[in-house]
Amino acid sequence: xxxxxxxxxxxxxxxxxxxxxxxxxxxxxxxxxxxxxxxxxxxxxxxxxxxxxxxxxxxxxxxxxxxxxxxxxxxxxxxxxxxxxxxxxxxxxxxxxxxxxxxxxxxxxxxxxxxxxxxxxxxxxxxxxxxxxxxxxxxxxxxxxxxxxxxxxxxxxxxxxxxxxxxxxxxxxxxxxxxxxxxxxxxxxxxxxxxxxxxxxxxxxxxxxxxxxxxxxxxxxxxxxxxxxxxxxxxxxxxxxxxxxxxxxxxxx
Amino acid sequence: xxxxxxxxxxxxxxxxxxxxxxxxxxxxxxxxxxxxxxxxxxxxxxxxxxxxxxxxxxxxxxxxxxxxxxxxxxxxxxxxxxxxxxxxxxxxxxxxxxxxxxxxxxxxxxxxxxxxxxxxxxxxxxxxxxxxxxxxxxxxxxxxxxxxxxxxxxxxxxxxxxxxxxxxxxxxxxxxxxxxxxxxxxxxxxxxxxxxxxxxxxxxxxxxxxxxxxxxxxxxxxxxxxxxxxxxxxxxxxxxxxxxxxxxxxxxxxxxxxxxxxxxxxx
Numbered sequence: 147x148x149x150x151x152x153x154x155x156x157x158x159x160x161x162x163x164x165x166x167x168x169x170x171x172x173x174x175x176x177x178x179x180x181x182x183x184x185x186x187x188x189x190x191x192x193x194x195x196x197x198x199x200x201x202x203x204x205x206x207x208x209x210x211x212x213x214x215x216x217x218x219x220x221x222x223x224x225x226x227x228x229x230x231x232x233x234x235x236x237x238x239x240x241x242x243x244x245x246x247x248x249x250x251x252x253x254x255x256x257x258x259x260x261x262x263x264x265x266x267x268x269x270x271x272x273x274x275x276x277x278x279x280x281x282x283x284x285x286x287x288x289x290x291x292x293x294x295x296x297x298x299x300x301x302x303x304x305x306x307x308x309x310x311x312x313x314x315x316x317x318x319x320x321x322x323x324x325x326x327x328x329x330x331x332x333x334x335x336x337x338x339x340x341x342x343x344x345x346x347x348x349x350x351x352x353x354x355x356x357x358x359x360x361x362x363x364x365x366x367x368x369x370x371x372x373x374x375x376x377x378x379x380x381x382x383x384x385x386x387x388x389x390x391x392x393x394x395x396x397x398x399x
Numbered sequence: 400x401x402x403x404x405x406x407x408x409x410x411x412x413x414x415x416x417x418x419x420x421x422x423x424x425x426x427x428x429x430x431x432x433x434x435x436x437x438x439x440x441x442x443x444x445x446x447x448x449x450x451x452x453x454x455x456x457x458x459x460x461x462x463x464x465x466x467x468x469x470x471x472x473x474x475x476x477x478x479x480x481x482x483x484x485x486x487x488x489x490x491x492x493x494x495x496x497x498x499x500x501x502x503x504x505x506x507x508x509x510x511x512x513x514x515x516x517x518x519x520x521x522x523x524x525x526x527x528x529x530x531x532x533x534x535x536x537x538x539x540x541x542x543x544x545x546x547x548x549x550x551x552x553x554x555x556x557x558x559x560x561x562x563x564x565x566x567x568x569x570x571x572x573x574x575x576x577x578x579x580x581x582x583x584x585x586x587x588x589x590x591x592x593x594x595x596x597x598x599x600x601x602x603x604x605x606x607x608x609x610x611x612x613x614x615x616x617x618x619x620x621x622x623x624x625x626x627x628x629x630x631x632x633x634x635x636x637x638x639x640x641x642x643x644x645x646x647x648x649x650x651x652x653x654x655x656x657x658x659x660x661x662x663x664x665x666x
Contacts, residue, residue, distance in 0.1 A: 253407030
């Protein structure tokens with residue numbers, strides 16, 4: 147039913163203004179099922195603002211967002227039922243255990259056969275032995291895995307991951323990336339991914355968008371983009387864009 | 400509205416109490432202390448007064464009703480504060496849960512926790528101080544209904560206030576019952592108050608409960624119409640409070656306050 151290539155997310159003409167400041171300015175992009183799209187940019191570029199608008203906790207000043215073809219502005223609850231997220235700045239309540247957190251969020255997302263789903267994910271992310279441990283005392287790596295389990299509870303068709311591997315060691319990061327890539331390959335969902343780790347982005351993402359000062363400056367294949375713009379690597383391109391965003395013209399402009 | 404997101408909010412509170420029994424203590428301890436204190440004051444006053452006034456019924460009954468209302472309000476706000484304290488707003492409000500489901504979850508939590516307090520108060524007041532609570536008969540139902548609805552209204556209003564003003568404004572919430580009590584005529588008839596305070600008192604649904612309770616305890620009659628006014632006012636305040644919470648939620652989504660909600664951000 148949800149084939150690779152169909153749209154999980156469509157953002158059109160997104161803008162968010164705070165007074166005279168435009169945190170996000172006329173941003174349009176799409177995420178297809180089976181695709182991992184990297185949203186890159188320096189701190190304050192507008193990545194998290196964009197993600198917050200997709201999550202429905204921030205209303206755009208202009209533009210529209212469709213998740214699975216459902217306009218989040220008109221049918222917020224229906225649209226959000228198809229999505230989920232994990233973000234470093236939104237840790238789960240530390241005074242609930244791993245299992246209690248998953249049950250709480252599973253009920254919020256109205257997940258069918260919740261217990262079975264929790265057990266499957268706990269086993270998949272190697273958290274079974276921590277089920278009765280309070281989330282607040284987990285290591286940062288374990289908390290990240292828990293956040294990912296929570297994000298997968300409702301089998302989302304759009305997954306938003308804001309620096310999901312920021313606190314993981316290289317081995318754990320590799321495992322997580324592998325799982326997420328395999329999820330995307332099966333065409334189950336489209337993934338919007340932010341990260342400051344350019345190696346990870348190049349390794350994981352099918353497509354990237356560079357954001358600076360609230361605008362998408364570049365978009366394309368992370369392996370091809372550096373060469374197209376005369377940079378030796380994605381990291382070098384990132385640094386150049388972060389320091390001199392206007393020096394690199396947007397493609398097609 | 401769906402049942403499961405509502406149950407999630409209530410279940411979370413149950414989990415917290417189960418894993419930390421210390422959380423149960425405030426639900427029981429403060430109401431128990433109040434009833435014991437006022438029970439002995441009533442017993443003393445019964446002993447020294449020569450007019451045959453039953454202070455146990457009038458004073459202790461009033462304390463019990465007022466504490467019940469306070470517990471309902473605090474039950475609602477405490478469930479909301481869990482999300483404030485654990486910085487859980489993004490997780491909760493980015494879920495498909497409706498605001499009406501969230502509010503119902505807060506109310507369900509308030510109902511459960513306030514009932515625990517009510518049962519403790521009833522046991523102490525009847526077993527130790529001989530309060531004849533059952534003498535109020537079926538009138539208990541509308542009395543408790545008014546206090547319950549008004550507690551919900553104030554709990555939702557207080558939550559809306561903290562959502563708008565930030566976590567530090569939590570300290571503005573706790574004194575609300577104390578600020579209202581002089582106007583509500585908990586321990587004295589509204590007629591005791593100056594005209595302007597009486598006017599405020601008539602806007603407070605609990606004042607109708609306390610006036611009716613005193614009248615019944617004194618063996619007199621009471622106006623069913625007045626009590627109906629109390630019920631109607633309380634129901635109206637619940638609707639207004641829910642509307643205000645939803646409006647403030649929309650404002651925080653529009654202004655970016657919800658996404659940036661953090662400690663000590665009173666604006």
